[in-house]
Amino acid sequence: IETFKPDIIINRFDHRTAGITHGHHTASAILSLEAFEIVKNKPKRMFFNTPWWFYGSPEKFEKADKSSLLAVNANVYFPLLGKSNFEIAALSRSQHRCQGFGTTGTRGDEMEYLELLKGDMPSPENIFEGIDTSWNRIKGGAVIEKITSQIEKNFNFKNPETHIPQLIEAYKLLLLIEDTHWKEIKLNEIKFLIEACAGLYLEAVASSESVTKSDTFSIQIEAINRCNLPITLNSVSFSNKVASEKNVVLKNNSKVLLKIENNSIDTNFEYSNLFWLKEKPTEGMYQVANKNLRILPEEPLQFPVVFSVNVEGVPLTIIKNIVYKKNDPEFGEVYMPFTVLPEVTASILQKVSIFNDNKPKEISVKISSKTSSIKGFLSL
Incomplete structure (x- = not known):
């Protein structure tokens, strides 16, 4: 929290239901609540994203009273990417192959429900209500926002290099910003944009x-x-x-x-x-x-x-x-x-070896040397 300084924290797991999921899941929620109270840069709100799983089944969750929960459509469509949010999420989750987490993407509205744990409840239309997410939150940021807003409004997709002078101007203004957290983040982002617009x-x-x-x-x-x-x-x-x-x-x-x-x-x-x-x-x-x-x-x-x-x-x-x-x-x-690497490396050739009894088995080990004058012994 001190590193990322979030405005809002959303816990995926319930801090009150120890024993019904993995311990580190529940621990993350418990620690999140404790950290909320002691960090210097306190977030404005904390929610628990309660899925049907905690209600026993999708049918039970459908019938449950959700009047106290904040509903958020999590599967919006991004025209510039040509994908819905859950399609992107499926691509990400499908990289978790060691536990067989391959997932098929879905399209269409998908509501997620948030229970407020800390802070004040925002309006249903805006989870960031009352939080300034513009450049105005940073001293000296308003003039930078004028530049970035103009670039966004008039972006030349056919010839993006036309915006490099404006990006350079924003970069010079960023160097004067006192807020070191946002200064470092935004300087790197603008340098990346300059590289991209220049085809550098x-x-x-x-x-x-x-x-x-x-x-x-x-x-x-x-x-x-x-x-x-x-x-x-x-x-x-x-x-x-x-x-x-x-x-x-x-x-x-x-x-x-x-x-x-x-x-x-x-x-x-x-x-x-x-x-x-x-x-x-x-x-x-x-x-x-x-x-x-x-x-x-x-x-x-x-x-x-x-x-x-x-x-x-x-x-x-x-x-x-x-x-x-x-x-x-x-x-x-x-x-x-x-x-x-070390001058000598070793790797076991078999990915998996099953020892289902007390008898010894032979396994193959590949030894690689970066030099011709190495002698030694291998032991396991």
Whole structure:
């Protein structure tokens, strides 16, 4: 809550029904209520999104008294995307494959019902009633809203580069904003919009998919500006290395290729791993000491390449993570994360081995070495 500073919190689970669902589900609702009272940036409202499941069946929920609940149509249609909300949600939920969560999208009105837990009940027409969600909530934001509103109202879909000067103006005004929370969010969003409107493509590709701490590798830089406005690539750097070419003018649709050679990984750098697997877990619980990582799906920007560009006379710093890519005969261009590995790695070839008795079984292990002079023993 302190990180995202939400105006409204909606709990998916009921804090009063311990024992009828998974413990961490109920715990999330209980902690949400407790956190609401102690955080500095207190949200304005908290709801419980009560589905039919808590009533026993859809039929029972249909007959239940919902007069005290706020009804929200959650399956609106987005014309620009050509999809309804539940179609998008189904695509998302269907990525949760390890528990068989594949879901078919639906279209048409779908009402969700919210029970107010904290704060004041808004009108049925506007869940954000009484909450200023405009730029006016930020000191100095009103003048920025005038610019962004004009862009939104008159957006040129055929030639979006026409809005870059306005976006640059908004960017300069954002630099003066005192609210660090919204300043960081909106600066990144506007930089993304400038990249998109300019067709600015910046990429850093490693020469190999993985390296050890004793390896050196090169980084292939691609930069292309696909608009008619002047953009200069002042410099590109990784760690303490800088591409030799500087102040390169990116002409319209003219690709620029640079290289950063002889890069190495610091000996103190941790081997690549999912951040929740780096520390020893307890039974049923991963340990992550860094609180800032706990809320993230993955560790961000482990190998940042810094692109310093100049757009309309304004310097912008754009950061891209190093990637590795190759062409697959079946799938075409395939991206993979760039990783730092030990000099020797081991992987069990069988995905699943069932030991249904007390007898030993043979399993196959693949050993991969990044060097030819390694000797050792394997034990399980």
